[in-house]
Amino acid sequence: MGRRPRIDRGGFGVLAYVYAFVTFVGLLLTTGTGYLLVRGPFLGGALLEPTPLLGALAGFVVGVVVFGWGATRAADVTRF
Structure with a gap:
């Protein structure tokens, strides 16, 4: 019989740290x-x-989207 790979269910893994970094950004x-x-x-x-104000507003919207995406992915990865 072949050896079965061990799966560490207790650790978060690398993806959780990547998604946490994306959430922080x-x-x-x-x-x-x-x-x-x-x-x-x-x-x-x-x-x-007006032009920098529109840029700041666009950056705010992009930041909210990136924050939400990273947070939901991090929460999904850390679930066992």
């Missing part, structure tokens, strides 16, 4: 661009010009 992107969006109206700073 999404969180940083969302936080950074969210600050740029609210610093003008709510924190007494100057409002961004």
Whole structure:
């Protein structure tokens, strides 16, 4: 008989760390661009010009999507 490979069900594995890193990047992107969006109206700073404001909004949306994707994949991988 051949040897059966051992499967470690107790460890998270490499993919969980990759998805956690993706989640962290999404969180940083969302936080950074969210600050740029609210610093003008709510924190007494100057409002961004229209083109950078649109770029910050697009970065915020991309950050939320990346954060959500990474978090759901990390939660799915860590489930036993």
